[in-house]
Amino acid sequence: xxxxxxxxxxxxxxxxxxISYLSVALALPVISVYVRSEFGFDNWLGGVAVGVxxxxxxxxxxxxxxxxxxxxxxxxxxxxLFCYMIAAAxxxxxxxxxxxxxxxxxxxxxxxxxxxxxxxxxxVGLTSWHLSLIGPQRSGKILSILGMAMYGAFAxxxxxxxxxxxxxxxxxxxxxxxxxxxxxxxxxxxxxxILPQKNIPQQRAFxxxxxxxxxxxxxxxxxxxxFAVLGAFISxxxxxxxxxxxxxxxxxxGTGFVLSRILFGSLPDKMGGTRLAMYSLMCxxxxxxxxxxxxxxxxxxxxxxxxGLGCSMIFPAMGVEVIKRVPKELRGTAFGGFAAFQDLAxxxxxxxxxxxxxxxxxxxxxxxxxxAAAIGGIITVSMNTPKQSR
Numbered sequence: 001x002x003x004x005x006x007x008x009x010x011x012x013x014x015x016x017x018x019i020s021y022l023s024v025a026l027a028l029p030v031i032s033v034y035v036r037s038e039f040g041f042d043n044w045l046g047g048v049a050v051g052v053x054x055x056x057x058x059x060x061x062x063x064x065x066x067x068x069x070x071x072x073x074x075x076x077x078x079x080x081l082f083c084y085m086i087a088a089a090x091x092x093x094x095x096x097x098x099x100x101x102x103x104x105x106x107x108x109x110x111x112x113x114x115x116x117x118x119x120x121x122x123x124v125g126l127t128s129w130h131l132s133l134i135g136p137q138r139s140g141k142i143l144s145i146l147g148m149a150m151y152g153a154f155a156x157x158x159x160x161x162x163x164x165x166x167x168x169x170x171x172x173x174x175x176x177x178x179x180x181x182x183x184x185x186x187x188x189x190x191x192x193x194i195l196p197q198k199n200i201p202q203q204r205a206f207x208x209x210x211x212x213x214x215x216x217x218x219x220x221x222x223x224x225x226x227f228a229v230l231g232a233f234i235s236x237x238x239x240x241x242x243x244x245x246x247x248x249x250x251x252x253x254g255t256g257f258v259l260s261r262i263l264f265g266s267l268p269d270k271m272g273g274t275r276l277a278m279y280s281l282m283c284x285x286x287x288x289x290x291x292x293x294x295x296x297x298x299x300x301x302x303x304x305x306x307x308g309l310g311c312s313m314i315f316p317a318m319g320v321e322v323i324k325r326v327p328k329e330l331r332g333t334a335f336g337g338f339a340a341f342q343d344l345a346x347x348x349x350x351x352x353x354x355x356x357x358x359x360x361x362x363x364x365x366x367x368x369x370x371x372a373a374a375i376g377g378i379i380t381v382s383m384n385t386p387k388q389s390r
Contacts, residue, residue: 010145012187013130017149020184023084023177024119025150025157027091029235029250030165030173032354035108036236038170039101043236047354050232052109054347056116058340064120065336068128074193076125083118084181087111092174118181120343123150124336131323131335132194143316144265148258151308154231155254159247162235209337212325215383216318217341219277222376223314224345226284226307226369227253230291232350234304237362243297249304256287256308264313273317274383280317281377284310288370292363303366310373315342345372 032046039045068076090111094104123146130142164173210217234249260280267276283306290303319338326334353365 009130009134009191010141012191013126013142014145014149016184016187017126017146018153018184019187020081020084020122020181021150021153022157023088023180024115025153026161026164026173026177026180028154028161028231029158029247030161030170031108031112032232032350033162033235034165034170035105039105041101041105042354043233043357044351044354045105047232047351049105049108049112051228051347051350053112053116053119054343054345056113057120057343058116058347060117060120061124061336061340061343064124065128065334067121068125068336072193073125073129073132074188074191076121077129077188078125078185080118080120080122080125081181081185083114083121085178087115087118088174088178090114092171092178095169095171095174116343120336120339123339127335129191129194133192141265143319144261144268144313147312147315148261148265151254151257151261151312153254155251155258158231158250158254162247209326209334213322213334213338215379216273216321217338219281219376219379220315220318220338221341221345222372222379223281223284223311224342225349225372226288226366227311228346228349229353229365229369230304230307233353233357233362233365234291234300236357237291237365238297238300240362241297241300243300245297245301248301252301252304253308253311256305256310257312258308260309260312265316267313268317268320273319273321274380276317277314278377278380280310280313281373281380282310284314285370285373285377286310288366288373291366292370294363307369314376 028050031049032043035041035046035049036043064076064080067079088111091108094107094111096104099107127142127146134142161173164176230253231250234253235246238244238246238249264276287303287306287308287310290306291300292303294300294303319335322334322338349368353368356364356368
């Protein structure tokens with residue numbers, strides 16, 4: 001029975017994340033295309049529209065972690081899903097025909113900022129909630145399933161989002177994005193909440209934790225560059241080459257990501273995170289180099305698959321190492337700080353890569369992703385791995 005209850009909890013959590021995160025995934029490959037085609041703006045402004053959501057996420061991670069630890073992880077999660085819905089409504093308003101293009105772009109940016117807040121609260125709340133419900137000894141499993149659901153949503157949502165946008169427009173896409181978090185929240189509404197912790201000195205806890213986990217965070221940040229440039233620009237990259245299957249780039253990434261979680265999801269808990277992260281970064285590096293140098297669409301799709309396969313286990317691998325280093329009453333705060341490093345990559349990689357694409361072409365953004373993975377590997381090798389607890 002305990003195993004059955006555990007399995008149901010993990011399944012419910014994964015399904016809720018998958019459904020609600022489609023609200024994010026559907027729009028991700030569309031945003032830069034939308035800004036470029038509908039507004040006629042440069043690539044770097046498309047990158048800003050993608051990356052600004054992650055700036056909002058970074059700025060709200062501290063608040064989300066404190067909310068989850070001190071108030072309620074369930075309320076934190078539900079508040080995040082509500083923000084997803086508000087974000088979709090604001091982005092829908094940006095399609096109003098009477099708005100001037102600069103104003104419509106500003107409205108879109110506002111919606112993306114609210115989306116970032118929703119992502120912060122949803123994922124920090126869910127992680128803290130289920131670490132308390134299921135137990136930190138299964139932290140690698142929890143993080144693996146969360147990531148599998150998120151990037152499974154990217155694998156499915158990428159081509160669907162581009163298809164819906166191509167046939168019905170951005171407004172229809174935002175209407176769908178409004179409904180999905182509501183459906184995800186319904187799966188979680190009956191899951192019991194966790195009693196809040198005693199008062200925690202928020203600023204001291206957060207910045208103290210950052211000092212403890214910065215190496216693990218730096219690795220996750222550098223890993224995130226590869227996904228950020230792929231998610232923001234692979235569709236435009238394929239179109240610039242005249243290649244078919246633009247929507248399949250994210251699908252191949254997501255397939256590799258989910259497959260890695262299925263095959264290797266238990267490895268962070270069993271073998272520790274540092275060695276697993278090293279192998280994963282080598283795989284991501286290979287994938288980014290293939291995308292950069294791809295002579296044809298099939299090589300590029302292989303590169304996207306290997307990037308997903310490599311990116312997949314780095315976050316849970318480093319997450320296990322982070323959870324070992326913090327007390328249980330600060331897990332929400334710790335996860336918020338840790339995840340902020342990945343958000344940092346997502347926030348700044350897309351606009352910087354957009355500028356790089358304007359100057360040197362779309363393939364150059366994947367070379368930047370490869371260099372980031374290589375630096376992440378160097379930091380991983382430099383880590384002094386603590387002995388694993390038995």
